[in-house]
Amino acid sequence: MKDAINEDKLSGIIEKYKDNPNATVAILQDIQEEYNYLPREAMTKVSKEFNIPLSRLLSVATFYSAFSLTPKGKHQINICLGTACHVRGGARIMNKVERELGIKRGETTEDLRFSLDEVRCLGCCGLAPVMVVGEDVHGKLSEDKVMSILEKYK
Ligand code: FES
Numbered sequence: 596m597k598d599a600i601n602e603d604k605l606s607g608i609i610e611k612y613k614d615n616p617n618a619t620v621a622i623l624q625d626i627q628e629e630y631n632y633l634p635r636e637a638m639t640k641v642s643k644e645f646n647i648p649l650s651r652l653l654s655v656a657t658f659y660s661a662f663s664l665t666p667k668g669k670h671q672i673n674i675c676l677g678t679a680c681h682v683r684g685g686a687r688i689m690n691k692v693e694r695e696l697g698i699k700r701g702e703t704t705e706d707l708r709f710s711l712d713e714v715r716c717l718g719c720c721g722l723a724p725v726m727v728v729g730e731d732v733h734g735k736l737s738e739d740k741v742m743s744i745l746e747k748y749k
Contacts, residue, residue, distance in 0.1 A: 600634045609644050616645040619655055623662060632663040668703045668710035670748045675725045677716030684737075685724040689713060691738045692726075692745070709745070 608625045612618050622645070626637050633656050642649040656662045674680075674689045689700065692711060696704055703710040717725050722734025726741065733744050 600630060600636050604629050605637050605640060609641065612645070616647070619645075619647060619652065620659070623652070623656060623659075627662055631667045631669070632665060634666075635664075666703060666707055668707050670709050670729050671727075672709055672711045672745070673714045673717070673727045674700075674711070675715070675717050675723070675727075676713045677720070679716070679720035680724040683723040687738055688724050688726060688736050688741055691741055695742050695745075708748070 605626070608622065608629065611625070612622050615621075622641055623633060626633055626641070630637065638649060638652050638656070641647065642652055653664075656664055672692065674685060674692060676685045676689065693699055696709055696711065698704055698709075698711055700711050700713050714727075717727060717732070719725055719732060719734060722732070724736045725732060725734045726736055726744075727733070728745070728748055733741075736744075
């Protein structure tokens, strides 16, 4: 797990908002973008520098689903379990990926390569069952194909 954070990058974000301490959400967005989650160390520093109670930062962080307080994988996998995908075996695809990666939906692999979640209809039901990795849409999946697709994401 990655614990130490890049101090220079954090200092840059703090500097950027030093005259605009009310931009809590924007500050957290920049941190999330930089580290792919909101490291506790960064939250503590922002709390001190901007004199914002840590409890307030945490409540903002938990209110918005775009924020994560735990490390996220380099590649986000979203497997569709909407009706069309479900009918065409989406749950089997999900089970296969969970089994092979050794994580459940909502979790991240130990090596921080993948985070896995389920979604409800990606708007391309004709390709069911569908999985999105990062920005890439993979359709007409089968249990046989899915792991060879994921192997391409290093
Ligand atoms: S149900 Fe999966 S894309 Fe619509």
